Amino acid sequence: MTISPDFSSPLISAEALKAALGRVRVFDVRFDLARPDAGEAAWREAHLPGAHYLHLDRDLSAKDGVPALCGGRHPLPTREVFAATAARLGLTPDTPVVLVDAQGGMFAARAWWMLRWIGARDVRVLDGGLAAWRAAGGALEPGEVAPAAPGPAWPLGPEPEGLRLTADALAAQLGRVALLDARAPERYRGDVEPLDPVAGHIPGALNRPFSANLGPDGRFLPPEALRAAFQGLAGARPVVHQCGSGVTACHNLLAMAVAGLPGGALYAGSWSEWCRDPARPVAQG
Structure with a gap:
């Protein structure tokens, strides 16, 4: 990278x-x-x-x-x-x-x-x-906010290549990509699973909890620290991000952008989609 x-x-x-x-x-x-x-x-x-x-x-x-x-x-x-x-x-x-x-x-x-x-x-x-x-002393206000007037139709171009993967595309690439799982370590290992029907992780996935992107003050770590962490995990391999349901995986994508690194692809279905198909392999530990 x-x-x-x-x-x-x-x-x-x-x-x-x-x-x-x-x-x-x-x-x-x-x-x-x-x-x-x-x-x-x-x-x-x-x-x-x-x-x-x-x-x-x-x-x-x-x-x-x-x-x-x-x-x-x-x-x-x-x-x-x-x-x-x-x-x-x-x-x-x-x-x-x-x-x-x-x-x-x-x-x-x-x-x-x-x-x-x-x-x-x-x-x-x-x-x-x-x-x-x-x-920082920023102001806050209560109550509803009047909706903005709708804008013109969004000029949607073709989807850029490499931003997301389907489950089948990921399954075909397991072992050739750095698959980063943003869930907490205990969920990644399969010790607990409070949200999905099966505990564990996608075989070959590496655990990168999204919380590791933040310092004690809740702000993102410096770019150089994030860069070293993600380069240490991925090396030269293409990166794919997943989590439980495609939410916190985006935090790792954001952290890579903060680090100035190409972020790789999102597997948006993530563990909650993967584990619902009994034909897909599951790893624990």
Whole structure:
């Protein structure tokens, strides 16, 4: 892996965001996998000025009959479906967007990847999330935010090659790619499995918990530290990212972008799709 020559950090600091308010669209992506309504409720109680809410299930996943590109607990919608969502939110490919959560960026990273996937050109994640905003003295306000006027139809071009893999494509490449599993070590090993019907991991996967991308203050580690970690895991092999349902895998993709490395592909169905097919192999330990 080499450092991208046009590297620009996908993160924004709280101080920089304070200066940019009014010139960027802010979206609050807080969520709780155990309580799907909790993030939106917290947004209503207090959020960054003007911040709209993005819901993991409603806006960033294909559920209730929405066309999907994979299975699993948070199926990836088609690019056409998500491009229509972006346009409905009043976005264009050139709209500057900042994403905020309170979970270390795990949900903001999913929105970041999806917006980049459909061609958005200026998307950033608030480094340190809501805690960093509060620590910087950033203002918060309660209540609903009036929806933005819908934008024009999103000019969706062809899907860039190499951004995602299907389960079958991954199965054909096992052993030839560096497959990084972003789940916690105990779930990767198969010691516990609180969410999916089978415990364990995809054979050959290496464990890179998304939490390892963050320092004690909840902000991303310096680029050089992230670069060394991912290069040490992948070497010269192509990288594929997965997790439980295609959410925290995007955090590792974001971390690689912070490091200035080409991020590799997302297996969006991840473990929750893989383990539902009894014909697919499972490893533990």
